[in-house]
Amino acid sequence: MKPLVEELGRRGNQVVVVIPEVSLSMGSSQHTTTLTYPVPYTKAQLQEQVNAGVTTLTSVYVSTDLARLQNFIKTMDLLNVLITRNVEGLLSNKDLMKKLEEYNFDAILSDPFEPTGPIVGEYLSIPAIYIQTSHPCGADALASQCPAPASYVPQGLTHFTDRMNLWQRSVNLVRTLLQPMACERMFARADEIASNVLQRKTSVVEIMSHAALWFVHSDFVLEFPRPLMPNMIIVGGMDNKKAEPLPQELEEFVNGSGEHGFVVFTLGSMVSQLPEAKARVFFEAFRQIPQRVLWRHTGPVPENAPKNVKLMKWLPQNDLLGHPKVKAFITHGGSHGIYEGIYHGVPLVMLPLFGDQGDNVQRLVSRGVAETLSIYDLTSEKLLVALRKVINDKSYKEKMTELSAIHRDRPIEPLDLAVFWTEFVMRHKGAVHLRPAAHELNWIQYHSLDVIGFLLLILVTVIFVTVKSCMFCFRKCFKKTQKKKKE
Amino acid sequence: MKPLVEELGRRGNQVVVVIPEVSLSMGSSQHTTTLTYPVPYTKAQLQEQVNAGVTTLTSVYVSTDLARLQNFIKTMDLLNVLITRNVEGLLSNKDLMKKLEEYNFDAILSDPFEPTGPIVGEYLSIPAIYIQTSHPCGADALASQCPAPASYVPQGLTHFTDRMNLWQRSVNLVRTLLQPMACERMFARADEIASNVLQRKTSVVEIMSHAALWFVHSDFVLEFPRPLMPNMIIVGGMDNKKAEPLPQELEEFVNGSGEHGFVVFTLGSMVSQLPEAKARVFFEAFRQIPQRVLWRHTGPVPENAPKNVKLMKWLPQNDLLGHPKVKAFITHGGSHGIYEGIYHGVPLVMLPLFGDQGDNVQRLVSRGVAETLSIYDLTSEKLLVALRKVINDKSYKEKMTELSAIHRDRPIEPLDLAVFWTEFVMRHKGAVHLRPAAHELNWIQYHSLDVIGFLLLILVTVIFVTVKSCMFCFRKCFKKTQKKKKE
Numbered sequence: 020m021k022p023l024v025e026e027l028g029r030r031g032n033q034v035v036v037v038i039p040e041v042s043l044s045m046g047s048s049q050h051t052t053t054l055t056y057p058v059p060y061t062k063a064q065l066q067e068q069v070n071a072g073v074t075t076l077t078s079v080y081v082s083t084d085l086a087r088l089q090n091f092i093k094t095m096d097l098l099n100v101l102i103t104r105n106v107e108g109l110l111s112n113k114d115l116m117k118k119l120e121e122y123n124f125d126a127i128l129s130d131p132f133e134p135t136g137p138i139v140g141e142y143l144s145i146p147a148i149y150i151q152t153s154h155p156c157g158a159d160a161l162a163s164q165c166p167a168p169a170s171y172v173p174q175g176l177t178h179f180t181d182r183m184n185l186w187q188r189s190v191n192l193v194r195t196l197l198q199p200m201a202c203e204r205m206f207a208r209a210d211e212i213a214s215n216v217l218q219r220k221t222s223v224v225e226i227m228s229h230a231a232l233w234f235v236h237s238d239f240v241l242e243f244p245r246p247l248m249p250n251m252i253i254v255g256g257m258d259n260k261k262a263e264p265l266p267q268e269l270e271e272f273v274n275g276s277g278e279h280g281f282v283v284f285t286l287g288s289m290v291s292q293l294p295e296a297k298a299r300v301f302f303e304a305f306r307q308i309p310q311r312v313l314w315r316h317t318g319p320v321p322e323n324a325p326k327n328v329k330l331m332k333w334l335p336q337n338d339l340l341g342h343p344k345v346k347a348f349i350t351h352g353g354s355h356g357i358y359e360g361i362y363h364g365v366p367l368v369m370l371p372l373f374g375d376q377g378d379n380v381q382r383l384v385s386r387g388v389a390e391t392l393s394i395y396d397l398t399s400e401k402l403l404v405a406l407r408k409v410i411n412d413k414s415y416k417e418k419m420t421e422l423s424a425i426h427r428d429r430p431i432e433p434l435d436l437a438v439f440w441t442e443f444v445m446r447h448k449g450a451v452h453l454r455p456a457a458h459e460l461n462w463i464q465y466h467s468l469d470v471i472g473f474l475l476l477i478l479v480t481v482i483f484v485t486v487k488s489c490m491f492c493f494r495k496c497f498k499k500t501q502k503k504k505k506e
Numbered sequence: 507m508k509p510l511v512e513e514l515g516r517r518g519n520q521v522v523v524v525i526p527e528v529s530l531s532m533g534s535s536q537h538t539t540t541l542t543y544p545v546p547y548t549k550a551q552l553q554e555q556v557n558a559g560v561t562t563l564t565s566v567y568v569s570t571d572l573a574r575l576q577n578f579i580k581t582m583d584l585l586n587v588l589i590t591r592n593v594e595g596l597l598s599n600k601d602l603m604k605k606l607e608e609y610n611f612d613a614i615l616s617d618p619f620e621p622t623g624p625i626v627g628e629y630l631s632i633p634a635i636y637i638q639t640s641h642p643c644g645a646d647a648l649a650s651q652c653p654a655p656a657s658y659v660p661q662g663l664t665h666f667t668d669r670m671n672l673w674q675r676s677v678n679l680v681r682t683l684l685q686p687m688a689c690e691r692m693f694a695r696a697d698e699i700a701s702n703v704l705q706r707k708t709s710v711v712e713i714m715s716h717a718a719l720w721f722v723h724s725d726f727v728l729e730f731p732r733p734l735m736p737n738m739i740i741v742g743g744m745d746n747k748k749a750e751p752l753p754q755e756l757e758e759f760v761n762g763s764g765e766h767g768f769v770v771f772t773l774g775s776m777v778s779q780l781p782e783a784k785a786r787v788f789f790e791a792f793r794q795i796p797q798r799v800l801w802r803h804t805g806p807v808p809e810n811a812p813k814n815v816k817l818m819k820w821l822p823q824n825d826l827l828g829h830p831k832v833k834a835f836i837t838h839g840g841s842h843g844i845y846e847g848i849y850h851g852v853p854l855v856m857l858p859l860f861g862d863q864g865d866n867v868q869r870l871v872s873r874g875v876a877e878t879l880s881i882y883d884l885t886s887e888k889l890l891v892a893l894r895k896v897i898n899d900k901s902y903k904e905k906m907t908e909l910s911a912i913h914r915d916r917p918i919e920p921l922d923l924a925v926f927w928t929e930f931v932m933r934h935k936g937a938v939h940l941r942p943a944a945h946e947l948n949w950i951q952y953h954s955l956d957v958i959g960f961l962l963l964i965l966v967t968v969i970f971v972t973v974k975s976c977m978f979c980f981r982k983c984f985k986k987t988q989k990k991k992k993e
Contacts, residue, residue: 166653166733170954171943181943189957239736244942246653246733249726249740425939430926431918439917452912455731456658456668467657470676 020128020150022258023234023437025049030438032445035122037115037139039105041065056115058108072097077176079377080395084177084190091176091194095156095204103208106135110142110216119143125445126231131158134209134223141226142216146449148441149227150234150254152354152375156205157198162227164457164465165248169195172245178377180385181243199224228458231449234437236354240361240426241382250453252440254433256426258355259362262341269313272329273344276311280346282406283339285315286370287351292318302328303399308406310346313339340365346410352376357383364423366415368405370394388419507615507637509745510721510924512536517925519932522609524602524626526592528552543602545595559584564663566864567882571664571677578663578681582643582691590695593622597629597703606630612932613718618645621696621710628713629703633936635928636714637721637741639841639862643692644685649714651944651952652735656682659732665864667872668730686711715945718936719927723841725920727848727913728869737940739927741920743913745842746849749828756800759816760831763798769893770826771836772802773857774843779805789815790886795893797833800826827852833897839863844870851910853902855892857881875906 028034028050038045039058043065047053060068076094081087110116116139124145129136131149140147151159153175160167169192173179177194179187203210206223213221231250238255247253265273273281284301286293293301298318305312306325316330324330336356340348340363350356352369357379360367367389371380383389390405409415431439444450463469515521515537525532526545530552534540547555563581568574597603603626611632616623618636627634638646640662647654656679660666664681666674690697693710700708718737725742734740752760760768771788773780780788785805792799793812803817811817823843827835827850837843839856844866847854854876858867870876877892896902918926931937950956 166655168653168944168952168954169957170947170952182946185956185960188951188954189960192954192957192961239939244736244940246735248733249731253736422939425934428930428933430923436917443915446915447912452726452909453731457655459669460657464675465655465657467655467675467679469672470656470679473672473676474679 020130021048022434023150023254023441024051024128026434026438027441032442035119035124037109037119039108043069054115054118056109056112058104060104068101072101074373077373077377079178079371079373079380080393084187087176087178088190088194091197092201092204095201098155098205099207099209102133102205103212105133106138106209106212109135109139110212116142125448126441128441131223131227134206134213134226137223137226138209138213138216141213141229146231146444147227147229148232148234148444149230150236150437152236156201157195158202158206158224158227159233161198161202161224162230163233163248163251164228164455165251166246167195168246171243173243173378173381175375175378178381180381181245182385231444231451232440232453234440238358238361238426238433240422241354241357241379243382248453248455250450252436254437256358256362257433257437259358259427259433260337262338262363263335265335265338265342269335269339273311273313273339273342276309276327279309279311280344281311281313281339281342282308282347282349282410283313283334283336283345283365284349285334285336285351285356286372287353287356292316295319295321297394297397300397300399300402304402304406307399307403308410310410337363347406349406352379352383354379358426361388361419361422361426364416364420366409366419368392368402368409370397386418386422388415388422390415507617508535509921510637510741510928511538511615513921513925514928519929522606522611524596524606526595530556541602541605543596543599545591547591555588559588561860564860564864566665566858566860566867567880571674574663574665575677575681578684579688579691582688585642585692586694586696589620589692590699592620593625593696593699596622596626597699603629612935613928615928618710618714621693621700621713624710624713625696625700625703628700628716633718633931634714634716635719635721635931636717637723637924639723643688644682645689645693645711645714646720648685648689648711649717650720650735650738651715651942652738653733654682655733658730660730660865660868662862662865665868667868668732669872718931718938719940721924721927725845725913727909728841728844728866730869735940735942737937739923741924743845743849744920744924746845746914746920747824749825749850750822752822752825752829756822756826760798760800760826760829763796763814766796766798767831767833768798768800768826768829769795769834769836769897770800770821770823770832770852772821772823772843773838773859774840779803782806782808784881784884787884787886787889791889791893794886794890795897797897824850834893836893839866839870841866845913848875848906848909848913851903851907853896853906855879855889855896857884873905873909875902875909877902 024034024036025048034051036048036051036053038053038055040055041058041060041062073094076090076097081090120143124143126148127136127140127145128148128150129140130151131137131154132151137147153159170188171181173181173183174191174194177191179191183191202224210222213223213226233251234254235251236255236257238253295318299321302321302324305328312328313334314328314330315334317332320330337359339345340359345365347368348360348365349368352371353376367383369380369383369389369391371377371391380391384391390409392401392405457465511521511523512535521538523535523538523540525540525542527542528545528547528549560581563577563584568577607630611630613635614623614627614632615635615637616627617638618624618641619638624634640646642662657675658668660668660670661678661681664678666678670678689711697709700710700713720738721741722738723742723744725740782805786808789808789811792815799815800821801815801817802821804819807817824846826832827846832852834855835847835852836855837847839858840863854870856867856876856878858864858878867878871878877896879888879892944952
């Protein structure tokens, strides 16, 4: 969301960013006013909870579909606790809430992963725009009334592609049907809070169904094609940026291997350190390739570390991926890094860890632009095979270049599109003309089940009356013939 | 399609327009090469067939839902004959077909109302873009795999809105379920032709399912919000144009009534003449309003025609609707005129005749920007009431101004968008990344019916085994107790 709010501010809108005092990744931004509110946890506690809870439950190394289904429900229960602390922190902060009310905002932009934005927006009666990739319990699908046929739209965390066999489609259908129940569990506490604050019986999903727009941070070079609603705006790659020149020292390093080029390696902001034994696997593999390697690594370094590897605490990832000599990107498969990889057309070796990374891997492997490995049974040999494949087999680079060309070829830049539609909502006080009448139907009506019942009733009545009439006529005729016979 | 092909040509693309020699509205355009082919009918015959057939069957004065349903099927049978004459004319024209092959086109743009474009495009193996509003048999819905829940997406020619009662939803569901059958009837002959030409068993709907993109000539200021597919591009209002100044004589006429302004009246290109008695109704009503009236009318004029009415053979409709003094637009409700009315924010009095006009009326009346009248039982009084209402009741103008503002407020002009996506298809040889996997599923799989069967089987098996086990245990226990008792 950061590039969007900064751009909105830069273009002269008054933007107020409201964030909790403690956060893993949020912070103040340019051209905006930042307001914070106290929350009852420390950064260390938050990091620990995320590591211990969500990352374990959504680990891609849960091997069976049924175990994943079970973990999905457990994740909902865990999130039920984690996601309500902020909304409680903000709503109980009377001073801040009064201040927000006085701003008289034209619109609220929010990631509805947590219910804070939706509930506060509804309380202040502001048109809401939600920005996200996909919601853990499927609240986006439920609230937007967007059809997602279970036969080819894989649910999150299933690791399925859009081509599923009967078993996978069965698991996917069960997951789709579980969405309302999953959202009830995930938002059990939040629903109570919302009902209290708004003084009517409501739910977070119902509140979210009032959304003016949904900004979908996704693009069909990565995501499988699926139905959309008119108020969904595709803004994936909103933070794509051209590469800047590298600092001189780095530029010299990446040029050191001549035509062989170099490899970028990072496991994202959540994992900066690997156990020594695991790190050794990587060092041994890197020793055997002619490419140079830039690795975001803060752990211990073995004495005989190969010379072609440069370890750094922080990498200028986008500038490296946009360098003409980059040959491959070893990544955990977070969506940010993936879009940078696609934007610059760099083939990937993926080591997925948790969350949507397992799904992302499927999408890229199925497009022939990535190889995937398991970090648990990783050996230098396996890593070498995968790396050499994506570097030397030209098809990976060709297909990735094609994806990149498609991803970049848009009638309007996604950031401009997001700014336009945000300002549209501010100008027109929402986007009522894009709101489908589906919101006024209940589940039975939406799926035409009452109509099917009604039509069956008519059919049965018609058949019944026809049969009875026929039997009546038949009997009459029969009696006559009998009578005649008797006569 | 004309503004699009002209703009494509103007921007330097080589555009070849292939049209039948005889046509009601097609003709050569600027910056393009036009090729024609002979067809076995004259313009008079075509006009007569359209008048006698389609306009009668789809007349909005068919009063019951069931009669409309019946006429819908009859229309399909009629179209089955009408729409195949062009494709036969073109395909049998060996010289022209050879010429088309030699062009080696990058893309084909076609209105799939007639199967000519789809079949010829498939024969030449060119990526296809279809441009249309809505297809009579629903081929667009079937071929694009776009979900259209029957509970709130009204089918064409039903005159329903997106808020339907149980009966209307029933009719709508039946119409939705009839789509495959309707398309089989409408394309019965065309399917044969396609199978012959392509030398494999195929159908027009199957051919259309290979479409790279769908340009949907519609906008959600008119159309009810409904699901879309990623390869559907909304280009409604593509031919919106700013108003040019009027010729001096006209300018003087429309200014003649001062602040009262003027009314524009046309019934479209299909109806330029009204029976004398019917025309008198209009003259009598116009005599009683302070506004001046510009009327596209070629019929006989009564002697005492009111002075505030000016009759013309052709109206500069867009320039008149864009004039600051225009107060109302009396129209039959064809989509072209409606978009011009919306673009310029002019309230409407609608006299729907046939085809989609009955549906369009519902859309605009439900938004409070139009009044509708039946041309059959029209009286001067009724016309006066409606005209005075839309002119004097400010809410019509206000709501229409709002629709106009929303319709004009887009991140990119629809014509630019259509040009961009056409050139996108030419650059990337299609738009494969937007093709949903739904195309690889059959009807049963798509609707997860096999999965539901599979899950029910599992459920029944589990229940059966559980019950049997319980009974087995129960019997064992029971026997034991009996034995004990005996002992």
